[in-house]
Amino acid sequence: MAIGTPHRVPAAVGTPVGVDLSDVWLVDPVAGREGRADVAIRGGVCRSLEWRSGGDGRGPEEPGIVVAPGFVDLHAHVREPGGEAAETIASGLAAAAHGGFTTVCAMPNTEPPADDPGVLARVAAAAGRSGSPVRLLPYGAVSARRAGTALAPLGALAEAGAVAFSDDGSPVESATLLRSALTYAAELGRVVVDHPEERSLTVGAEAAEGLVATVLGLPGAPASAEVAAVERDIAILADVIVDAPRARLHLTHLSTAGALDAVRRAKARGLPVTCDVTPHHLALSDEWLAGSRRWAWEAVDPGGTSRDPWRDGVLAAPPYDTSLRVNPPLRSAADAIACLAAVADGTVDAIATDHAPHGTVAKEVEFGAAATGMIGLETALGILLAAVDAGRLTLSRAVEALTIGPARVLGDAFAGEIGLAVGRPADLVVFDRSGSWFVSDEALLSRSRNTPLLGRALPGPVLLTVAGGRVAYGSP
Numbered sequence: 001m002a003i004g005t006p007h008r009v010p011a012a013v014g015t016p017v018g019v020d021l022s023d024v025w026l027v028d029p030v031a032g033r034e035g036r037a038d039v040a041i042r043g044g045v046c047r048s049l050e051w052r053s054g055g056d057g058r059g060p061e062e063p064g065i066v067v068a069p070g071f072v073d074l075h076a077h078v079r080e081p082g083g084e085a086a087e088t089i090a091s092g093l094a095a096a097a098h099g100g101f102t103t104v105c106a107m108p109n110t111e112p113p114a115d116d117p118g119v120l121a122r123v124a125a126a127a128g129r130s131g132s133p134v135r136l137l138p139y140g141a142v143s144a145r146r147a148g149t150a151l152a153p154l155g156a157l158a159e160a161g162a163v164a165f166s167d168d169g170s171p172v173e174s175a176t177l178l179r180s181a182l183t184y185a186a187e188l189g190r191v192v193v194d195h196p197e198e199r200s201l202t203v204g205a206e207a208a209e210g211l212v213a214t215v216l217g218l219p220g221a222p223a224s225a226e227v228a229a230v231e232r233d234i235a236i237l238a239d240v241i242v243d244a245p246r247a248r249l250h251l252t253h254l255s256t257a258g259a260l261d262a263v264r265r266a267k268a269r270g271l272p273v274t275c276d277v278t279p280h281h282l283a284l285s286d287e288w289l290a291g292s293r294r295w296a297w298e299a300v301d302p303g304g305t306s307r308d309p310w311r312d313g314v315l316a317a318p319p320y321d322t323s324l325r326v327n328p329p330l331r332s333a334a335d336a337i338a339c340l341a342a343v344a345d346g347t348v349d350a351i352a353t354d355h356a357p358h359g360t361v362a363k364e365v366e367f368g369a370a371a372t373g374m375i376g377l378e379t380a381l382g383i384l385l386a387a388v389d390a391g392r393l394t395l396s397r398a399v400e401a402l403t404i405g406p407a408r409v410l411g412d413a414f415a416g417e418i419g420l421a422v423g424r425p426a427d428l429v430v431f432d433r434s435g436s437w438f439v440s441d442e443a444l445l446s447r448s449r450n451t452p453l454l455g456r457a458l459p460g461p462v463l464l465t466v467a468g469g470r471v472a473y474g475s476p
Contacts, residue, residue, distance in 0.1 A: 013097075014131050015471045016044035017426060019464075023052070025063030025433065029400040030419035039067060041426045044469020049422055063433045066460075068399045069418050070102025070427040070467055072406040074193075074276055075168070075252050075352035076377060078104070078136070080126055081119065082111025087357040087447045089123065090130035092377070095355070095446040097134050097465045097473035099378040100402075100429035104134060105410075108141040109169035115141035115152040117160035124161060133467040137163045137410070142181045142192065148173050151180055158188045163410055166193035168252060171229060173199065175236055182240045186247035191274075191409060193250045196229035196259065197328065206368040208329040211308070212286040216319060218367065221329055227258035234266045234273060241272065250409055251275040253354050255328040257338035264347045274409045276352040279376060279383040282339035286330045288452060289367075291315035296336030297390050306333040322363045322370035323450045326356070340392045343401055350406035351398070353380050357448030375446050379439060381431065382458025389459060395433075425469030429462060437461035 019041050026037035026049075036052040078092035087095075089106075096104045106123060108114030114123065120138050127136040140162030144150045146169070154165060165185055172178045172194050185192050202221040207213040209220030230251055237249045254260055254275050266273045285296045287309040292299070293316050299307050309315055324330060342348040356373020363370050384398045407415040420428060437443060439453045465473040 013471055013473070014133060016469055017041050017466050017471055018043060021067055021430065024430070025066045026051070026420070027066060027068040027396055027399045028419060029069065029396065029404045034396050037067075039420065041466070044425050046420055046422050046424055046426050049420055063395070065430060065463070066395070066433045067428055067430050069403045069420060070429050070465065071100045071381070071402040072103040072418070073101050073353050073355070073377065074105050074350050074406045074409060076104050076106060076355040077109065077357065077373070078106050079357060080110065081122055085447075086359045086362070089126040089136065090132065091445065091447045092355070092357075093127065093130050093132035093134040093136065094473070095375070095377045095444070097132065097467070098445045098462060100381050100431060100462045100465055101377060102134055102427050102429070102465060102467035102472060103137060105137045105139060105163065107168045108139045108166060109146060113141050113146045114138055114157070114162070115144050115146065117156050120157065120160040120162060132472060133470040134472050135467065139164050139166045139193065141165065142167045142172050143177060146170055148177060151177060151184065154181070154184050154188060154190070158190055162190070164191045164193050164250070166195070166252070168193065168195045171195045171197045171199065175232065178233065178236050179240055182237060182247040182249060183244045186244040189246070189411065191248040191250050191411070193252050194233055195253070196226055196233055196251050198225045198228045201225035201228070205329070206325065207289055208286050208331045210286060210332055212290050215310070216289060218289070223256040223258055223331070223335070226254065226256050226328055227262060230254070230259040230262045234262060234271060237271055237273060248272045248274070252352060253278050253281065253328060254348070255281040255331050255339065256335050260338055260342040260347055264342070267347065274349040275347070276350040276406070277339045277343065277348050278352060278354045279380045280326065280374060281328070281331065282336050282343065283383045283387060284324070284330050284452070285333040285336050287333065288324050288330060289319060289321070291317040291319045293317055295386060295390065296333045297340070297387070297392050299333035300337055304334055304337060320367040321452055322365065322367055323374050323452045325367060325370045325372050326374055327372040340387060344393055344397060348401065349409055351380065351384065351401040352406065353377050357446055358450045359448060363450050373450070375444075375448055375451050378444055378446065379451060379453050379458060381460050381462065382437070385433070385460040386458065426466045427468060428466050430464040431460045431462045433460060435459070435461050
């Protein structure tokens, strides 16, 4: 592992790190700086950090080995309790570390759901047993049983460790319930995370409405299903903050240009709303359902209009790959480019994986019967670096959206823990900007394999992940 001269090669997961990261490319989104630096870690603590003169990361210099703060994922499904065949907390945290993530937020749609402090206690105990130093932050449910009819005991869930509230997997369909959740969560200092979907418009939908769905004969979900839900949520938030000024709303996995425009306008009004997009919604498009395997930025013409994959002759894989059935569905290439642009201009606060492992029983069925979701913790960095290589994002902005951006969504206390600082336990990822790795059964640490990227080379293999000063993943 060419990361300078090691002070001490990490021996195993959980071992305190001692290593010299010499002449590496350091990306520090807290300081707003990147460039060549030397970092020394002893006993898991950052003992020195020295920037080298002659480069601030804005010139033509190409980084090789990159060091960045450990990534934060706002949206992952680790399936435990109830879905251990697809993922356990231990395997999910191992996958997270392989992808460079040192903090993972666990969604509450487990079985039983995280609507009771006892479930959160089980999650915390499983994280402790895993031996992984990756920090697992549980979300509590907004509603009892995630049924959308009665508010869950938010206060008790917060006391038990819930860092936010969400019914993800389902939207909070009741406007009254959402108002109550935003108001109550404000008093607890927590953010409400909503999955925006007007489900009356998506009944029976299997793909995004458009050319690809029509040609493949798949019932389509219109973009308006997401846009209408986002606009409703924002309108409710605007009402709530009159009496509850600490209320905060986060909209997860946005996928349409219209929804992002609505958030952009809301932010311009000063409303406390944030949002995230997934790597797959900014890099993949609905033409992958037909068998295309080109990135979204390769599937638009110079004017930004989606191209016809049949006319372009780019269908290289069989159609109806069920690993591509996700919710929200993959949209047009033009929508994916809108997601990228919203990351670049800061409308999008965070990139979140929506890591959704499923076993073969749930995926090896007809497309419309397949469970929705794909794994993403291990492939997120590679997808984003592909976008950087294409000139669609800068490296510094990609790292920011994986680190300080999601931490700020959780609150100032979390944001204050991001970044490398002398005297603090190291929390970082080291990856090879000039290298690549193949997504394969052997390489993945998740229990599930539901990704359309199997067999594909991605840039930026992770060499070392350090969480709280201890080895989370390393391939010396």
